[in-house]
Amino acid sequence: MNDRVMKSYRFRAERETDWKRLDLIIKRAEKRGVDGLSDEEMAALPGLYRQAVSSLSVARSISLDQNVVAYLETLCTRAYFFVYGTRSRFWERIAAFFARDWSAAVRAARGPTLLSFLCLFGGALLAFFLVLGDSEWYWTFNGYGDSRNPNATYDQLRATLYETETGIVDMLSAFAAQLFSHNSGIAIFAFALGFAFGMPTAVLLLYNGLSLGSFFAVFWQKGLAYELTGWLFIHGVTELFAVILAGAAGFMIGGAVAFPGQRSRMESMRQEGETAAMVIIGAVVMLFLAALLEGFGRQLITSDTVRYAIAGTSLVFWLGYFYLPRRQAGDARD
């Protein structure tokens, strides 16, 4: 044996093939997931991973070859993230979200949801009565751009409710416009601003409530309340519910920061953030549905009764979907 052959060299020579095999498996797994691996490779993976991890700790103490240590360090990190990483597939995750996780998260957020509801409709009621008392208040809450203001006539207002653009193109445009309308922005901001103790979320909800209430009051005064309710709530049930839930997500985070209890603020925020994320992604799904209803449904359906029926059905559906008790599934895979 060559007298220059050293321990670290032999150490490497004995294990190198296994490292490279693990490297290959991980590379394939990162590219194509578990499906990309054969049964044989799956069986070999745990052993190879443990060997690489122990090689790393040995290499750190006996080898002065920088490259080997750096290589093992990244190999082990990648292998660790794969071995202990998320296991379920994308579609399984989606299915679990709709079947269980979403409604569970919403149920867990009952208190914040109530608070959010009160902010939005409290603001709406306030503005409603203020504008009924003195229609000048309308201008405090709304801009001058909207034609649906206290100065509009009955016919003008009525026309805005039954304006039917039945072309598929117009409906598609309305749908796209709705996606970009401020509602999805409000929902995301209501969540994102939550961590400043929930204050900006409350302000945002109140403000939107005010604009909603004053708008309603204008139609009320002209005797169009019944028609407006149908026009608004055919999609508004879903949309406003989504905004309320987004606000609730914001309040959850705000509450976690303000009242962390026994946990550290960071830890408390992280735990609540997980549930809140569920609620918010659900709210985005709801806003998407609301945009569909508004873009297509409202243009196609001009009968008040049918509009009310859809609004009522969607309310019953959402309440049932979220709050009806259901069987708890055993495994909580992510």
Next chain:
Amino acid sequence: MHVTEAVAPTSAREQTRRRKLRQQMQANLNKRVRTLVTPEGAALNLRIATAGERAGAFLLDFTLQIITMLVIVFGIVFLASGFGIRGWQIAGAVIGILIFFIRNFYFIFFELGRRAATPGKRVLGLRVAARNGGRLKANAIIARNFMRELEVFLPLSVLLGAMFSENAVNGWINLLLLLWSGIFLLFPLFNKDKLRVGDLIAGTMVIHAPKVQLLDDIASAPASEDLTAGYNFTPPQLDIYGIHELHVLEDVLRQSTPEIKRNVANRIAAKIGWTPEPGQTDIIFLETFYAALRKHLERGLLFGEKKADKYDRK
């Protein structure tokens, strides 16, 4: 000439200064390392990505998003232009919907993937990881990316708004908003884990874990023994250098030009008082010296003597 300049010896004071600087840099590097203990009980050293790396990754992703949007817009407009005015309307609507999806789900889609990184992050060797070392949950990724709206796109839109605002009051309000949102934007610079607000809420961190190739062991390179037979270094000769110098020598051998290798070989030979063997080349000399030095230092390591660098004398 370049070569002789580099060979010129540096003063003792300069050497101490350099050593201090090097140790400082090492300490800074170590500050970014977070040790994660795996269930097997082994420690993995994860390196927190720097704010610069993260900003770079974001810019790459942002550029990619914009390019994708432009390609889509041009593609659809090209297709739709055949259908006249109705075509334009459809194009507008479809583009709107697609942009909505790209803007909101680009980051989430890629970070939910197996590599837990967007293309920009992948280029820079970054990935998202759970701060407690556990599984990276889908919720965490969603939470951290919706916060991005507040951290990046709000300042951006405020900035745009400020540029086009017509009156002074709006200007002032925008300035205040800009200051306020600037706090979020710069948040990662002021905490030791370089977390943005989204990371804070989601319980995630971004680590730097680039792929490293396993290169050949330098000690195995001078394979034929008769070539290296005469190269016997004495213990006093090997005692001159420490681990840091060994690592520098490794870097020199792996990735430098022949001139630098010659330069280094000359310096080592002068320092240890080496008389050249017949037929000696710089590479053979450096590789055999590397092997001998590493063996010497590793043996010391086994006996608990860690000689960090050439100044380290016990």
